[in-house]
Amino acid sequence: MSKKVYLQKFMNGEFPPPPIARLIGAELVNVEEGKAVFELQCDTEKHANPMGTIHGGILCDIADMAMGVAFVSTLEINESFTTVELKINYLKPVWNEKIIAKAEVMKRGNTIGLIKCDVFDEGGSLVAHALSTCMILRGEKSAGR
Numbered sequence: 001m002s003k004k005v006y007l008q009k010f011m012n013g014e015f016p017p018p019p020i021a022r023l024i025g026a027e028l029v030n031v032e033e034g035k036a037v038f039e040l041q042c043d044t045e046k047h048a049n050p051m052g053t054i055h056g057g058i059l060c061d062i063a064d065m066a067m068g069v070a071f072v073s074t075l076e077i078n079e080s081f082t083t084v085e086l087k088i089n090y091l092k093p094v095w096n097e098k099i100i101a102k103a104e105v106m107k108r109g110n111t112i113g114l115i116k117c118d119v120f121d122e123g124g125s126l127v128a129h130a131l132s133t134c135m136i137l138r139g140e141k142s143a144g145r
Helices: 003-011 019-024 056-072
Strands: 027-032 035-041 079-090 098-108 112-120 126-138
Touching: 003 027, 019 056, 027 056, 035 056, 056 079, 056 098, 056 112, 056 126
Parallel strands: none
Antiparallel strands: 027 035, 035 098, 079 126, 098 112, 112 126
């Protein structure tokens, strides 16, 4: 299966979303080589921290999902990856509104990749910025991933 066919099947929903996406309610809305977009309708009844705003872990989860899918889209069918570092900056609170995570691969080397993700609120204001470093796995190391 070519990478283009794989990405199309991913977008068509022929591959199930990861369990974490189902758990928090995030949806993949676009994927192309090196890019991915997820959306989440935030709900303070499910996603809030003790202060009543959306928990930072939820923002990190949606950013991590978007960065992972963006990076996967650059891999060959027999390759996998693991995240070796993830950093996020929280820039403003969010309550009951849709957030959009837009990820893009900045650099994909032979072994290491750098991916960024900006998370926006419904009005297009930047809510969080994340960076991830991923390591490509091949052969036996990629088995079962």
